[in-house]
Structure formats: C-alpha cells, structure tokens
Amino acid sequence: MSTDGAYMFFESAAELTNDAYTGSCDQRNNLYRYDISTGALTDLTVDTQPSDPNGAQVDGIVGLSDDGSYVYYVAEGVLAAGASSGQENLYVSHDGATSFIATLSGRDYPDWESGNARVTPDGTHLAFESRRR
Numbered sequence: 102m103s104t105d106g107a108y109m110f111f112e113s114a115a116e117l118t119n120d121a122y123t124g125s126c127d128q129r130n131n132l133y134r135y136d137i138s139t140g141a142l143t144d145l146t147v148d149t150q151p152s153d154p155n156g157a158q159v160d161g162i163v164g165l166s167d168d169g170s171y172v173y174y175v176a177e178g179v180l181a182a183g184a185s186s187g188q189e190n191l192y193v194s195h196d197g198a199t200s201f202i203a204t205l206s207g208r209d210y211p212d213w214e215s216g217n218a219r220v221t222p223d224g225t226h227l228a229f230e231s232r233r234r
Contacts, residue, residue: 103169104222109135110145110172112159118144124155132159132174132194145194146176152186153178160189163213166224171195173220173227175205175213195224206232 102109112130114123121131121144132146146157158177165172172194177187181201184190189205191213205213209231212218218229 103165104167105169107137108169109137110162110165110169111135112161118142120144120147122148122156129155129158129177130160131157132162132172132176134169134172145172145199146174146178146180148178148180150179150186160210161214163191163218163229164220164227166220167222168224171220171224173202173218191229193227202227203231204233208232 112132114127114130116123116127117133123129123131131144134143134145146159148157156178157180160175160177163173163175175189175191179186180192180199183201185204189207191202191205193200193202212230218227220227
C-alpha cells in the first residue's frame with residue numbers, strides 16, 4: 102500500500118480486468134493497483150506479446166514511492182522495449198507508462214524480494230544490488 106493510503110498494490114493470477122492476461126490456465130501473476138478513493142482497479146502489467154504465453158509473469162514488487170505513483174517490480178514477460186521473455190526483468194510503472202530498467206540475475210532474487218532494495222520517497226530513484234553488470 103502507498104504510504105499515503107491512496108493505492109493498494111497486489112498480484113493475482115486471476116484476470117481481474119478486461120485487458121488482463123495471465124496465461125491459458127490463469128497460472129502466472131499480473132500486478133494490479135487499486136485506487137481506494139475511486140474504486141478503480143488497473144492492471145499495471147498488460148502483456149500483449151505472443152512470445153509470453155503466460156502474460157506478464159510478475160515475480161514480485163521491489164518497492165514503490167510514498168504516494169504510489171512509481172512502482173518497481175520484476176516480471177518475466179516483455180512489457181517494454183529491451184526486456185527479454187522468460188528473464189527476471191526489472192520495470193518501473195509511472196503515469197500509465199512502463200519502462201524496462203535491467204535484466205536481473207536469477208541469483209538476485211533474495212536481495213530484491215527480501216526488501217533490501219530502496220526507493221526514494223518521491224519514487225524517482227531505486228537502489229538495488231545485482232550480480233549482473
């Protein structure tokens with residue numbers, strides 16, 4: 102949840118919006134944002150790539166800004182230019198746009214998943230440790 106309580110973020114393998122796709126058997130997660138004041142639910146990880154049979158395949162949230170306007174996450178789907186299907190791709194979602202940051206090493210999982218990554222309160226910077234260049 103954003104620090105100001107305006108947004109709640111969660112993962113689900115269920116297709117909760119009309120544009121969601123989580124695979125033929127709803128087997129992999131998408132990342133959703135729920136706006137507390139309006140009740141609007143948004144899939145932040147819409148994946149339309151035919152190379153991604155299970156959609157976005159969200160592995161987890163890395164961190165977010167205090168107001169929830171920036172959310173950093175890892176997903177195996179190709180959600181922006183530069184990402185590789187089936188790899189642990191680090192993304193940021195802001196103002197309705199998703200940007201690819203880097204492909205992480207499979208060995209990075211304990212670091213970003215355990216809360217070792219840090220996001221500045223305004224969301225414009227992310228610090229994380231990686232075993233890849």
